[in-house]
Structures are given as structure tokens and as C-alpha cells.
Amino acid sequence: MTPPTLAPAFLDAAGWGGAEILPLAGDASFRRYFRVVHPEQGRGVLMDAPPEHEDSRPFIAIAEHLDAQGLRAPRILHRDLEAGLLLLEDFGDRRVAPVLASSQGDERAIYADAVDTLVKLHEAPLPRGIEPYDETVLKREVDLFVDWYLPALGVEDIDRDGFDAAWKAAWPGLLARTAAHPVLVLRDYHADNLMLLDEGGLGLLDFQDALAGHAAYDLVSLLQDARRDVDPALESEMRDRFIQRSGIEDRATFLADYELMGAQRNVKILGIFTRLWKRDGKSSYLKFQPRMWGLVERNLAHPALAPVADWFDRNVPPALRAAAWQEHAE
Known part of the structure; x- marks a missing residue:
């Protein structure tokens, strides 16, 4: 450069x-x-x-x-x-993702620190003038899937009305809970944007798009990482750590919201990575699409996502999912 x-x-x-x-x-x-x-x-x-x-x-x-x-x-x-x-x-060179990839860090301890940092973030007051991560923004983001992903694979007759209706049916409760207790959502909180500091603790990067949203969003961003595999057992342990340390009493509702936020984020990322390829010539992101599909299908298995899962079953057959990207990925 x-x-x-x-x-x-x-x-x-x-x-x-x-x-x-x-x-x-x-x-x-x-x-x-x-x-x-x-x-x-x-x-x-x-x-x-x-x-x-x-x-x-x-x-x-x-x-x-x-x-x-x-x-x-x-x-x-x-x-x-x-x-x-x-x-x-300058936070140095110890970015969490490469450190873990080289087996030079304690993954469980690092993720526990990242979860505790989120808890601290959510305990802090919201910054003045922060915009809400509301239905308009969530919908605009998830539309990236029908705007970019499906057209890139040659799908022309897209059931957009059904897509809209499926999401609208899935998230009223989540939206109400978000409005009742919004927290600062950094929106890209994962191992590639966390730094291990010489002084101890974690340094935060890539937060300029922060909004006031649901407490599960950054947690699912961390534990359902687009760029690296997080063992499901570690994901479950860290999710429980967050619930306990945040004082969340209704565990089942939070887990449903976690999967809803995961589905929204992961479907959005499928669209973003496709747009990076088609619009910006950045095809390297396509190698992550199979992982994204694995995450999306896990999200859609939760009953809270039933309307969205039904739309995907009817409109996105297996041939248009993970396997479709093997020939494009670098």
C-alpha cells in the first residue's frame, strides 16, 4: 500500500x-x-x-x-x-485471531476476557446521541442477502415479500426487549478486532459503526465468528458466562434472542461477502461462505426462527448454500 x-x-x-x-x-x-x-x-x-x-x-x-x-x-x-x-x-501486533491460530494463547481465557469486557461495556451508559439499532437498520442489513447473494447465484425470481414477512414475524419480541434495555453494540466484535495488550486486557478495534441495540448482538458476533471456528462447547460455556455475569434471569428468552441476532447477522454477512466480491472485486471473503452457512443453519434450527427457516427451505435449496461457493473461493 x-x-x-x-x-x-x-x-x-x-x-x-x-x-x-x-x-x-x-x-x-x-x-x-x-x-x-x-x-x-x-x-x-x-x-x-x-x-x-x-x-x-x-x-x-x-x-x-x-x-x-x-x-x-x-x-x-x-x-x-x-x-x-x-x-x-499503536496496540502492537498481538491480534487475538492470529495469536490463537498460532496456538500461542489460551483460547478459553481470552474468550472469557472478551465476554467480561462486553459485560463491562453493557454496564456503562450509552454515549450521547447514539442512533438505535432498530427494525429499519436490521431490515436494511438483512436485505443484503436478497440484494446481492441470490442474484450473484443467478436467482432472478426472488420472493422478497415473503422474505420481509418472515423476518417481521420473527422479531417483534426481540425489538421490544431491545427498546426496553438498549446497550452499546460495537457491531464487529470478534477475534480479528481484539488486541492482547502488553498491560493486560483487551484493546478494541473497528467500532465506528456502533449503535444502541440488543445485548446479544456483539456476543454472537464474538462466538459465531465469520473468520474462525469456535468450538460449540466453548460457545455454550461463554454464552452461559455472559448470562450469569450480566444478571440475565430469563435464560430461554435470551438464548432465543441470541439465535435471532445470529441469524440476522450471519445472513447479512452472506450478502456482504458477496457484495465485496461482485462490487469491490474482493473475492477472498468468499472462502468464508461455507462457514457462514453452517452458522445460519444452526440459527434457523431454533423455534424462534421458524418463519425465516420456512422461507429459506422454500427459496434457498442446498445447491444455493455452502457448496455453491467452492468454485469461487480463492
């Missing part, structure tokens, strides 16, 4: 003039990240978020809110919103 042309002047204004700029990462958005190394200041992370595509203000607002609650988001060292550049605290 080539650093943005304004990066040297930006770093000079931040007191980091002459720092070495090294490629670090990109993600599924237009954001790019670079590590900057300065002989006196040390290391930082340069976030390049082109303002014509990305608004960095939500990232800043949520980062500052998390920091105020004693949670570890990268501290913002310098900013230039017109240029779309932020200089951030």
Missing part, C-alpha cells in the same frame, strides 16, 4: 515528522492503516479514511466514549478530518 500523499505533512504537524511509514492493514471498507515509527515518539498507527468515502467522526466519538468508561480503544494522538487522517495509539 502506498501512503496517502498528505501523510508526511500530517505527521509533521503531529510532531512525528520524518517517521517511517509502513503498510499495516486494510479492511472491508475504504479505510487503510499504516504503522509509523519515529525515533523519539515511538510507534503509532496512521488511519487513512478518505473523507469522500468514510466519516471519521463516529470513530472518534466512540473511541473517546470507550476510553472514558475504562475500556481500551486506541487513543487519538492527532487528527485532520478534512484529509481523512488520524494518528492513533
